[in-house]
């Protein structure tokens with residue numbers, strides 16, 4: 149009897165501590181749907197998507213609170229609130245939340261994307277911005293151009309056989325090849341397929357619902373058997389990347405060699421005695437030293453940050469333009485006049501393709517590839533007179549913000565000319581200065597790969613539209629095109645876009 153009582157008290161203790169802690173706050177929590185004792189709003193888990201949260205914000209406003217078990221969750225859905233969080237109080241909101249699975253798969257936040265804000269993150273970010281994603285990292289940029297050229301060749305073959313092109317698959321292959329080459333240099337197709345399998349399992353584990361994330365003292369139950377899958381996934385990644393690292397170590401390259409890939413660059417920072425390295429170590433602050441775990445975790449950041457995001461944006465841009473043939477005609481007329489039908493698009497043309505850039509901006513407004521930006525508070529604070537507890541998970545809904553009716557005229561229409569001179573959104577850019585358009589975030593945690601991502605996105609869409617005219621298959625009318633999305637790490641089209649190409653240049657492709 150005494151044992152049962154003891155177990156009962158132990159189980160209730162965290163709940164009592166939690167009640168005591170939250171009772172003494174003076175300001176109220178932001179509004180939100182009422183939850184149940186202990187589990188809070190966990191049963192509303194299916195609302196935690198960009199669309200679900202946007203819907204809830206219609207009832208509760210731009211600042212919304214949900215309690216998922218013991219986890220305070222805040223959803224931000226207006227530009228004004230986003231500015232508070234990403235600019236006015238950015239220091240307090242710059243940590244990243246991570247589930248148990250994410251912590252394990254990122255070698256306990258040994259990467260940049262999931263590292264909390266601090267000296268370690270700053271060093272990792274500097275490494276990425278200066279050495280991995282910058283303009284002078286020629287290999288990352290030239291692999292973009294070469295892989296797009298290969299894709300255009302493949303589409304040309306489909307055209308010769310009057311075949312429909314599955315854009316979803318084609319562009320995902322394209323961006324996967326770009327990031328894979330930029331990270332590892334050239335590897336065989338089998339190696340690439342093996343790596344994709346590992347990525348897919350990581351992706352599933354990242355998104356898996358684990359009760360231990362919300363009610364920590366139930367974590368040990370591991371009801372879904374996730375722990376074994378996590379261990380297996382990390383072992384596969386270790387095996388895969390360790391072999392590549394060993395191969396690279398046998399043929400070291402200078403950090404500024406033209407053909408140096410990301411592994412080569414990061415190896416230049418590898419510490420000989422990895423065991424003495426600790427994150428946030430004072431020594432690390434002075435000079436960056438990496439462990440193998442850091443290298444693996446950063447590679448995963450690049451794979452997840454740079455592959456699906458760019459692919460989803462290319463597919464959505466093509467889908468929106470096929471959905472609005474008038475807009476497609478304007479972009480293609482611009483390409484014909486700026487580039488000319490006698491040659492393909494060059495990098496130097498991109499700056500002159502104003503309407504194409506507006507169409508891409510409008511695509512990123514309607515379909516931000518990462519619709520929910522995930523942040524965490526490092527201390528308790530207040531927003532608009534409401535209490536925000538420490539370690540709250542903060543979801544900034546870039547999707548809802550891009551369609552906020554008080555910021556955008558006809559928020560759900562695809563209208564690139566809104567950004568043209570004299571248009572109702574003239575001058576608004578997506579670089580983080582305008583909080584009504586934040587597809588790359590804003591402030592400290594904003595996307596460090598924006599330039600690289602935009603280059604791939606603009607060049608791919610420009611080449612697809614310049615080299616081919618596109619028609620929907622089987623006489624489908626533009627208004628019949630399915631424009632639904634699905635929520636995952638990104639929000640790609642639910643039904644893959646298929647369209648039939650006709651080659652439109654006067655020059656030969658080979």
Ligand code: HEM
Pocket residue numbers: 260261262273281449450453454455457458461516517518521522523586587588589590592593594595596597598600601602605
């Ligand atoms: C169209 C393309 C892309 C879009 C729309 C995009 C968008 C974003 C967004 C919204 C964030 C989070 C911002 C926040 O939390 O406030 C982010 C972070 C990040 N992105 Fe991108 N991204 C793109 C391409 C890329 C590429 C090509 C790379 C790498 C080569 C990359 C690497 C990263 C990394 C590492 C982070 C985490 C930064 C940190 O936590 O400090 N992204 N990106």
